[in-house]
Amino acid sequence: MTSTRTSEPGLSAAQRWLLVLSCLAVTLVIASMAALYTALPEIAAATGASQRQLTWIVDGYTLTLACLVLPAGALGDRFGRRKVLIGGLIAFSLASAVPLLLDDPVWLIAARAAAGVGAALVMPSTLSLLTAGFPEERRGAAVGLWAGIAGAGAVLGIVGSGLLLAQWSWVSIFLAMTVAGLALTVGAFTVPESVDQDRPALDPLGALTAALAVGLVVIAAIEAPERGWLDPLVLGLFGGGLVAGGLFTLIELRVRNPMLDVRLFADRGFGSGTASITIQFLISFGTFMILVQFLQLILGYAPLTSALAIAPMVVPMVAVSAVAPWLADRIGLRWTTLAGLVILGGAMLVMSRLGTDSSYLQALGPLMIMSTGLGLCTAPATTAIIAGTPEEKHGVAAAVNDAAREVGAAIGIAIMGSLLAAGYSAKIAPALPQLPEAAREPVGDSLAAALQVAERAGPQAQPLADFAKDAFMHGVQQAALVVGCLTLAAAVLVALWAPGRRKEPVAEPVAAEPEPVAAATPGSS
Template identity: 65%
Template sequence: MTADDRVLLSRAQKWTLVVSCLSVALVVASMAALYTALPNIAVATGATQTQLTWVVDGYTLVLACLVLPAGALGDRYGRRAVLIVGLALFSLASVVPLLVSTPWWLIAARAAAGVGAAFMMPSTLSILTAGFPEQQRGRAVGIWAGVAGSGGLLGILGSGLLLDYWSWQSIFVGLTAVGVFLLLCAFTIPESRQENPPLMDVMGSVAVVFAVGLVVLAIIEAPVRGWSDPVVVAGFGLGVVATVVFVVWELRADHPLLDVRFFARRGFGSGSFSITIQFLVTFGVFLVLVQYLQLIFGYSPLGSALALAPMMVPLVLLSAVAPWMTTRLGLRLMTVTGLLAIAAGFYFISRLDLDSTYVDVMWPTLIMSTGLGLTAAPATAAIVADTAVEKHGVAAAVNDATREIGAAIGIAVAGSVLAAGYSHNIAPAIARLPPEARGPVADSLAGALEVADRAGPAGQQLADFAKSAFLHGVEQSAIVLALIAAAGAAILLVWAPGRASPDAGASRSPAEPAQRSRIPRPPLASTVEKERP
């Protein structure tokens, strides 16, 4: 360990790290917290299946759309200020379901919370990268990435615990309380912003909202409507058009929202790709395993959350040291090894059957979380390191946008493959059922188990057949996710940069990116980062 590695953080910097990590954990936990409460919400509010889908996805869609413009606003007007605004909006939106609980009000409240989350998420990372010494920046980013990666499990665990004692509205009481607490804490951390910033890229901001929004909307609707549905096809088509408009505008703009040439840099581009793949497979496995634990093992929502909780241990521990390992081993080795470990974990999950035990589930998830711990923090650090300090808000927003897009794709792909596998294998049993039982059995394993339970002892054969059909879907979705992770590793083997030379950092200024693209880019605005207590 060098002298630079032993630079100690001040008490104020440690407190800033705590506030930033808790804030990003709140954003991610809120995304997953309602998964376990959807049945309770349906009974209490009379929400349809489509409305329940949008209770969850309305938050994700708005967050994904607005995170890039929000990151630019943080660079321009102050990262702490934008974090404070985001926490205030998030907390106010979380109060609404406590006052009015009709389905459409609930969807609107979640969308409003997504606006707040979009302001919060990039600020939590850019506050750290702009305010920490270069020698400790990697460690701070590693801790941030570990907490962000564990946020989904924390949300499922917290909501499961609350639902064991109180109603579904208790989740929003918890979100509001944590949001208000962090809002007060945010006033105690330092402010940072870009001095003399250029004009805001309004056209680029509008274009990226449409580009991301339309693509994510199509991804969300595809499992429900079908991938060939006109609405889904139109969403993808218009999203591609908006993306082309965004890219062309950004290439021509004097002060772009996001200089798309950054993606030609190996660190920035491969880091963004790696994070997309990581969150695609991670949220895909959450969708599959939560249902597996509840429907096959019969676990409660809290029990299923506790069963997945050990995943957090290797993820958090490795994320803290992965940046240090990356400086010695290189981004390529870390990301490729991590994704291959994730692929191996999915392969073992695909081997689960009706006789499997919890141990058979636990050790593949530990392999996957080890892989995620190896690759999450280095990929995030690569994005930030390849961007000048005054653009760290936008870099953080790119990191966050790739997470949201990857999560949306993962849920859509895993859900579609799981549903298709179940439907195909349950079909022979449906023809022998009474007409009134066919719909619930065809829809889901939960519906089939309910029909089997009402049938008494005679329903055991149906329950076993439906569970077997569901396991076929689990096997197929796990194999698809394993192939995606393995393909991502193969691409990164060629794309990601290797270990930097020992004198690489000495030959460039602190604000200069570590990796250079051969494609020329416009000069950065002559701005200096301004720190204020």
């Protein structure tokens, strides 16, 4: 008996181009979230923006993206994912061009919010086009690469903005985003269309309540570090978000064509994958916020240097993401999720050991550990979310994946920012009564302001600068320790929720056909 082996065909040129375009588009959207981190001091000096306005220049983009990504995914399924991708890229490019002409803080906030609308249309379209354009046996590898690059997008945004600021002003960041968006718009016209053939009716009530639920929770997370987690407004926003979430669930259970069938969360892969993605982005964006300040305020790095110092984390993240789906197929989502989240929690615990005398290499260690954990669990979680939904609903599935990222990022920045601020305030408090009254408020607010006060006061204020740095690192240690412990606990819970290794179907034995019995002939013996 002879056997033949059929080799899987390679990717076509159209599939390779679709993969490249999808990865570039999602990189642009994610990079835009973090691109302004290094430029905020220059924006404040050039536009007169207050600290609160600076917060909303960054978070206005994240807020609209998080609110609208679920309805945007449904629009792609209904009207065509390529159409929605093109529309999103055009909206993103036009909004990014506004600061080239108008630099008032209010206009900047409005432009960033409008860019977030475009980004909400882009993000789910890139993933749903990718999953529709690849056969099932190659889909995992494509999603793995997409997830790895999406995870590294924030780092690329910080590095890219740092390179631009080394040569030009903050306006160059918006110019670069505009040019990149227009170039990708042209490229998007060359990919094939993908659409849900049933073209289900839209779900306006579901879209409204979903946007309210996500929006109120994100606003509460943004306001919590400044107002306090027990502030009535913050509690009211969180409560409103929970009520809106409950209404969304009731609506989706009753309408004929729900935007998101909430029964999907009963699928262990879909539900645990969504939880895992939220935790991953909570940690990564919270860590970026802390590490950028550590590099600039403690080690004294310039914006470009601090951006380049973070860049090495891209390597293990993308490399591990490329093999993580293959690994998850063999050992199961449960074990890749557990290992990845435990590594993330361990990275936070290592970070909690940093001090004012720590070197760059000591800070790079937890960063590289964190990127390895992200690479291990990001792609399998994204693949599980997609695999848990029918193919015609991949736009909404991609939107769930993206909404989990944005909500996680906003909450992570809020939690780690609050813990950092609380630790700094508690440590710096004994020094405030000894300072002139005019210096107490800025020194008590942040390390950056304390260093400015110390610089103006001259060499005799060096003890104040050293004490403020100690207070800052106390806050960093506190934030990293608390988040690390919570991550380890969450790792166990999510792993228990996640499915184990899928069992290969066993083919039932087929009964052999009985051989025909020859009829007896006369005279035979």
